[in-house]
Structure formats: structure tokens, C-alpha cells
Amino acid sequence: GVKLNIFADKPAQLAATPDQIAKHRNLVTQAVKTFGAQHYDHYDFLFALSDTQSGVGLEHHRSSENGVGPDYFTDWDAAVGDRDLLPHEYTHSWDGKFRRGADLWTPDYRTPMQGSLLWVYEGQTQFWGNVLAARSGLMTRDEMMGSLAYDAAMYDTRPGRQWRPVVDTTNDPTMSQRRPKAWTSWQRSEDYYVEGMLVWIEADSIIRTRSKGKRSLDDFARAFFGIRDRDWGEVTYTVADVAKTLNAVEPYDWATFLDDRIYKVHPTGVLQGFTNGGYRLTYTDTQTPYLKAIEKASKGVNLLWSSGLNLDKDGVVTQVMWESAAFDAGLAVGQKLVSVDGLKYDAGVLKDAIKAASGTKAPIQLIVSVNDQVRPVTLKYNGGLR
Ligand SMILES: [Zn+2]
Known part of the structure; x- marks a missing residue:
């Protein structure tokens, strides 16, 4: 089974409502429906609601360590920025731990790990984390729209996209180790997370358009992650395997698509997936409730x-x-x-x-x-x- 083990600074902070618990149950149901197989015999969320423990999100095959603010349950609306954390870390059981980039998998501790496929590991996990947050009800439609608008604006105004390809940002954890930067918008950061997600949104929109709504990235998820039920070993992949699986879902020149968006400088069109889906990013002088909550939390x-x-x-x-x-x-x-x-x-x-x-x-x-x-x-x- 899947267990949500919750710890808090004070007993009162554990006062989750039945509706909140139901949404966390839905997360498990929806993830299994989406991926079609499970790669654990048990899964434990270790979940801390705390001002003193770190705000960590650390994934394993059969568990994850998760830290959010103390009022996750007791100030639910304000905690919107924390509500995609469990969907994200849980997704890693499939994307990252079971399916693992070939250069990230190492036979021993003297072989260095390479992160060139982190735009799948983190980028597509960012995608499914958001999808599962929405499908489970952990985030409402408006909250998700606010979150996506924030991401869209951040990357639509990222001048570093003029010179640095997404794949190069997979070196950022080694180079920068999450230390503060002087000019993030120009230097870029771990952009394979959110820009990776935007590329997967575009891929999803292409599959939907070409298949006239019959198929989507869900079909990719079942084909790529939904194999070998209850096997918690690792199945490695290369970028060619990703393109091959996409082609089996919907024939298209996916190798060129991925090459253009990930491996080459791709200065424009980062919002193409939203455009294809009929959405448009607009700026107003009034903050979205999502942005207001993020500001309040920070x-x-x-x-x-x-x-x-x-x-x-x-x-x-x-x-x-x-x-x-x-x-x-x-x-x-x-x-x-x-x-x-x-x-x-x-x-x-x-x-x-x-x-x-x-x-x-x-x-x-x-x-x-x-x-x-x-x-x-x-x-x-x-x-x-x-
Ligand atoms: Zn992650």
C-alpha cells in the first residue's frame, strides 16, 4: 500500500479535513491510472509540516522525504505553492527512479553520474506532478492556471534562452549547487525543470492535434513508465528511446523536435504548447490569487x-x-x-x-x-x- 506519514511541529497542525485526506488518496488513484503500473511493494511519503525542518523534496523508488510549511492543512489556500510537492516526488518513483537516464545510471560509486536527460527526469516529472495535482483535486483549475501562468511568464521573459540550450542547464546542479546567482534571467538556472515541462506541454499538444484528440502524453506515460508492474529495478533509456516511444504513440519527427527544443538554442516559441491548446498569456495590473499566495509565503x-x-x-x-x-x-x-x-x-x-x-x-x-x-x-x- 501507499502510506502518508505526517509529522508536524504542533499537534494542531495535523488537523487535516476528510476532504484534504481524500485529495491525497486521489493522488494515488490517479497516478496508478495514469502510469498503469507500480514500481514498489510499498510506498511511504515521509511528510513534515514544519518551520524548523527543511523544505525538502527528495525522491526514492519506494518513498520520498517531503517538507512544507506548518500550515499546509490549516491554511490550505495559502499553501497552494506546496500542493504540487507530493505529486512531483511521487511521480519520481516512475520517472527518474524506475525509468532512469542511461548516463545517470551507474554500476558503482566510482563512476560519475551524468544528468543530460534531466529534462525528462525533472521536466516530465514537473509535467506529471502538475497533471496529478489537478486530477487529484489537490489544486483547483484556477490554482493550476495561476501556476502555469507564472511559469509561462517566467520563461517567456528569460533572455538566457537566447544563448543557452536547455540541455546545458542540466550541468547547473554541478556548477552552481543552488547557490544564489547575480543574473538568473540571463545566466539561467536549473531550467530543465520548468522549460522541460513546457516542452512536454508542447509535445502533448502536438499528439492531441495530430491524433484529433484520440491520444495524448498519457499514452506515452503508459508505454514508457507502465511496464513491468511491481518491478522496482531500473530500466534505462536514451534520447533515442524517448523519440521511439513518442513515435509509437504518434508518428512525427520527434527526434528533430527534441533536438530543436532541448539540444539547440531555441530563443522563441517557449509558449507554443499553450498556444496550440488555445491558451494565451496576458499581463494585468492585478495579481492572480496564486501569485498573491506565493508572495505571501515568501x-x-x-x-x-x-x-x-x-x-x-x-x-x-x-x-x-x-x-x-x-x-x-x-x-x-x-x-x-x-x-x-x-x-x-x-x-x-x-x-x-x-x-x-x-x-x-x-x-x-x-x-x-x-x-x-x-x-x-x-x-x-x-x-x-x-
Ligand atoms: Zn524532482
Whole structure:
């Protein structure tokens, strides 16, 4: 069986409603329906609701270690950003642990692991994690749309896509080890997760269109992951095996498709899967409930698509979008906003200043500190909140 083992800082935080438990049960039912076979004799979610344990997501064949905030059950709406974690880590039992990239599988500990197929391992797990979060009811349709819109905006405005192919980002765990970066939007990060997912959304849309709705990536999942029921060994694959399985589902030049999107620089068309599905990304001056919840959980403020800034709870810059207004003003990661238009900084003050400057020609006047130095900065941005 599959067990959800829950631990929390305080007993009251374990107060899951029957409806919440039912959605977690649905996750198991829907995963087995989707993949068609199971690669464990038992599966244990080790699930911590805690302020002090790490917010980990660590997958194994027959278990996963998962950490979220303490109010996962007791402030369900606000925890939306945590609700795709269990679907993601559970998917890894199939994608990553049972089916394993040939260069990631090693016969002994002296042979280094290679991650060139992480765009399947993590990219397609990101895809199925979202699908299963939706099919189980762990995320509502609106929440999922908010999450996908966030991902779409992030990658539609990723200038690093102009020079660096997705496959090269599979080296990022080795190169960067998740340390903070100065210019994430230009350097890229572990982009094989979400851009990988966007490529799989496009693949799904192509299968659906060409088969006139008869087939989808679900057929790939059953063919690729749904073999050898109850075998928890490993079955390795190469990119040629991926293309071959896709071709068996829907004949198409999948080798070229994957080569273009993963192995080559592919600067445009990252939202093609959404376009094929009839969806369109739009920007407004009102945050989606999803983005609001993410901001609340991070206690920071995300203005990447307006001024180009992302700030933490203390007003310290954590990201500057490449060639944004903030970039042109010379703002950089690690600088701290002290004041905005003469008022002491807080997130609300900055948002109000952006609203006030919208449609005018007036710049926003900032005081910024870094180490022992304090200096004025003129932020020329009049496009309003986005
Ligand atoms: Zn993962």
C-alpha cells in the first residue's frame, strides 16, 4: 500500500479535513491510472509540516522525504505553492527512479553520474506532478492556471534562452549547487525543470492535434513508465528511446523536435504548447490569487515583469531582470532598498510608487544601501504593475 506519514511541529497542525485526506488518496488513484503500473511493494511519503525542518523534496523508488510549511492543512489556500510537492516526488518513483537516464545510471560509486536527460527526469516529472495535482483535486483549475501562468511568464521573459540550450542547464546542479546567482534571467538556472515541462506541454499538444484528440502524453506515460508492474529495478533509456516511444504513440519527427527544443538554442516559441491548446498569456495590473499566495509565503515582492525587481522580506534585491528598468538603473542583487520617493521602504510603498508613476514621465526615486554605502538611484519605469 501507499502510506502518508505526517509529522508536524504542533499537534494542531495535523488537523487535516476528510476532504484534504481524500485529495491525497486521489493522488494515488490517479497516478496508478495514469502510469498503469507500480514500481514498489510499498510506498511511504515521509511528510513534515514544519518551520524548523527543511523544505525538502527528495525522491526514492519506494518513498520520498517531503517538507512544507506548518500550515499546509490549516491554511490550505495559502499553501497552494506546496500542493504540487507530493505529486512531483511521487511521480519520481516512475520517472527518474524506475525509468532512469542511461548516463545517470551507474554500476558503482566510482563512476560519475551524468544528468543530460534531466529534462525528462525533472521536466516530465514537473509535467506529471502538475497533471496529478489537478486530477487529484489537490489544486483547483484556477490554482493550476495561476501556476502555469507564472511559469509561462517566467520563461517567456528569460533572455538566457537566447544563448543557452536547455540541455546545458542540466550541468547547473554541478556548477552552481543552488547557490544564489547575480543574473538568473540571463545566466539561467536549473531550467530543465520548468522549460522541460513546457516542452512536454508542447509535445502533448502536438499528439492531441495530430491524433484529433484520440491520444495524448498519457499514452506515452503508459508505454514508457507502465511496464513491468511491481518491478522496482531500473530500466534505462536514451534520447533515442524517448523519440521511439513518442513515435509509437504518434508518428512525427520527434527526434528533430527534441533536438530543436532541448539540444539547440531555441530563443522563441517557449509558449507554443499553450498556444496550440488555445491558451494565451496576458499581463494585468492585478495579481492572480496564486501569485498573491506565493508572495505571501515568501514574504517578498515579485515585480520582475514591471520594474524588473524581486525583493525579499527586508527589501534586499534577490533578482534583477536582465535589461529591465531596474537593470538600467544599476540595481543589483544584494542591494537593499531604504526608501522609495521619500518614504521608508516596504513592499506596499514600492507598489504604490509604481502605480503613481504609471503613465507619467516621472521617475521613481530610491535610496539604496549596500554594505556601508548609501546612494540615490533613479528608477525610470512608468509601465505600472504587471
Ligand atoms: Zn524532482
